[in-house]
Amino acid sequence: MDSRPIGVFDSGLGGLTAVRELTALLPGEDIIYFGDTGRVPYGGRSRETIIQYARQDVAFLRSFDLKAIVIACGTVSSTAMEVLERENPIPIIGVVEPSAQAAAQASRNGVIGLIGTQATIRTGAYLRRILALRPDARLIDVPCPLLVPLVENGRFRPGDIVVETVVGEYLSPIKAAGADTLVLGCTHYPLLQEVISREMGPGVTLINSGAQGAQAVLRRLTALDALNEPIRRGICRYFVSDSIGSFVSLASIFLGHDVTGEVAQVDITRY
């Protein structure tokens, strides 16, 4: 038993879809969330900049006494996982490994699609993990730089010609290759699940990387005997690097409910 909170971070708000899964799966756990809203998005930045930002995000979270840290961001998980694990003596759970495992298991024909940010696709992290688990697999990966801005501007619903056109273009090579499994390699994308699912058609399994990350946290904390006793509902505290004004309204879209816990601003460049 370990009653310390779990730290969760993302470049911005997308990681809240992972928090949503985490609180559904582990309702007794306290969570400290950091969203780097002053420097979002990470997905178009260089490897060096992403690593620098991720180090500061983890340093801030470690100013709390945590039992584990979740990288609720496809870009950081793909780019900085090894660096962060090497530098921090605390369990760190990313979204790449559990999503790759789920995709390798789910696919029948071995043709797997992956959508993510430019940085995520550039690293080849998903490709390496999927091929290690399933050498016969064929991965079709497509960088989707417009999906994060579209989602953050509320354009994720079916019937919107803008989002349907953009999603259709991005998914076209994945559909053409006959993929039966598609990894949503960015924690913003679960909001697009309905549009993506309609575009891919029935029979294609969508892998939600935030949900897979939450499952991995459950497995890891169970193995470490570090789950909290579910006596009371866990508390969630939120920290952001830009002002908190716009956070609260946008956050509810990703969380699926209103923000109830404390929200505070932090100067992330000090970490």
Added chain:
Amino acid sequence: MDSRPIGVFDSGLGGLTAVRELTALLPGEDIIYFGDTGRVPYGGRSRETIIQYARQDVAFLRSFDLKAIVIACGTVSSTAMEVLERENPIPIIGVVEPSAQAAAQASRNGVIGLIGTQATIRTGAYLRRILALRPDARLIDVPCPLLVPLVENGRFRPGDIVVETVVGEYLSPIKAAGADTLVLGCTHYPLLQEVISREMGPGVTLINSGAQGAQAVLRRLTALDALNEPIRRGICRYFVSDSIGSFVSLASIFLGHDVTGEVAQVDITRY
């Protein structure tokens, strides 16, 4: 005569459209450009964060011996112009004042449209300047958060249903109000000029804020007797806060020609 360079900065690459106008108008001037590519975009961030970033941008530029600084960014010009002028004993030229002047002069019916980032519209800076110059004017201002990501992903050409739909939605209340003049209040938007012009129809004057900023530089330096002698073609040096790799390819879209000068990376958080 003053042979020192002109400093120009923007949150990212949009300011290069102003550099393009500046080098056409003042080919003998040397330019030091800073683009905050490690923290772009500014347009959705809070006033406090934009001011903090803008202060660092100016502090970096002032590590050179400059004769003037151009804020080639609608968001920073609207949000931080007064703060930056107060804190820095060097001529600072923004895009709001010259664009507001041009719009107030160009409009026949006094109905003026303005498109810009969320931060630009929130400040009301354009509204105040236009009403000061022309109290009978009516301003219809629309925040356009998706235009910067669309342009930066190369979606600015006529015939693209995505950009045409988004632009059509944003411009709809401006068209409905019968505006005869439209301020492109962000230095990314000149790339959308053709799409916007077709949507607005003939007879509507588009005000390019980067070009107006360049005209203001000419007027200011002439008044100060601080133009360079046009003996040789000016040199442009570029500094960015993210890695230089992606800069060079994207920059040519905004400049209208290849980047020929020096490009270097700078750690902007040190300033």
